[in-house]
Amino acid sequence: MAPSNWRRRLQALDITSRGDLTPLSGGDSAALWQLDSDQGRVVVKQDDPARLAGEVDGLRALHAAKTSLIVPEVLGFDDDMLVMQALDRISGGRQGDQKLGEGLRELHAVTDATHGWKADNACGPTPQDNTPCADGRVFQRERRLLPLGRACAEKGLLRAATLAKLIRIAEDLETWLSDARPSLVHGDLWSGNVVYTREGPAIIDPAVYRHYPEVDLAMLTLFGSPSAAFFEAYWDGNRPDDWPRRRTLFQLYPLLNHLLLFGTGYRGAVERAVDELE
Template structure:
């Protein structure tokens, strides 16, 4: 399916029948993205051969939008099996100052307000190109074992046998590091440093993989693939992370590292081995 045809269909749905000028940027891990000028205005778009991935993103953005700033979805269409979403074009910048990080912390704290009981509680969706099961469960430990770690480990058939055994041991001992009934909040779910920024002075969040769970999942992801300053933690929770909390983060890190192993290959095996070993020694 030609990308231009998908964009034309999405623009027609918006009521724009005139010419458009797309610039393709290649985008993220799983989608082709870019920007285009329509009637003198810039718009951002994402295209994927699996329309379900983009539809799950639209649902997650809608859920987040009740709590934090996200890019507005202007159009979403599916043609055959491919899909496209058109979003407002935002000028983004990375947080730099203490004030920026404090703003991110306050926005994330709004998102992470307790929201009912149970975990998952969201339609199955995708994290990158991987399906993410979000079946409801009243046990966080069981949810994280059965809907997060075990499905990724089952896919990781090329993982060295010794590392697989260590991850199996971690799964069997989740009660050593995870609470079974933490406060449940809506999570971004994929909150590395490339999935949040500021537009002006306002934090904006995008590319989510939402579900309900322990808010520390998002903080762990921020620290795993980025550098989070002290000013963020002091604003978000009034303290810097202690040793027990960092052990909990290591469990959450394993999920993302296994997913990256399954998506991008063996270069993540050493990180999986290191994190599993740290947990088993703790």
């Protein structure tokens, strides 16, 4: 069902419709429509107001980073309704993958002093605690792994033995993971949030914060297989020797999130990652 009084609400945002809303697929908790307007073709998204506010903040932060990546422009935001620039999708190919790698490297070069973000947001429907922290290992432990691990255990989704292993892994991060100056990360960069356009690769639906750049790489490899062209462009000859271990570590948080949201179908993947890291 379309947002109530959507034409009037668009007009209040200085956007004039030139047709009716057309439903789009692809939304998870949100509802999506496409619309022709006086500002071109736009996407109208309806979701929880707090989640949308976090998305708007993330889109604006990605814009402000001024990388070669395309980021949809926010045209209007009103409570539970977001209006943004629509994207024309094409097939990526090797050149698109290379540009994605280069653009993501540019994004991760935008750094700051603390891990976290100025406000909390959400990864999908799950609230995401971004309280800043000076040390990346502490942030990963206290803001990511332990809260989600305990939430899964409380719902009976994570076995006690697995939770105990997860706690040991989190408490031992300082023994092998060096601290790093935190990069701006998309925060939810699975393959569905990458769109290839004629202007170049675009990234959508962010859950931004600052942390280890491998957060985005791990998510891309969790539900997809980026090509060699992507990695060649991203690493530019500087792949960390412990990348496989980092990948598994930073896949734990999204795997725990999927376990929390979708149930025991993800339990085995969480257990395998925990066993690999222990």
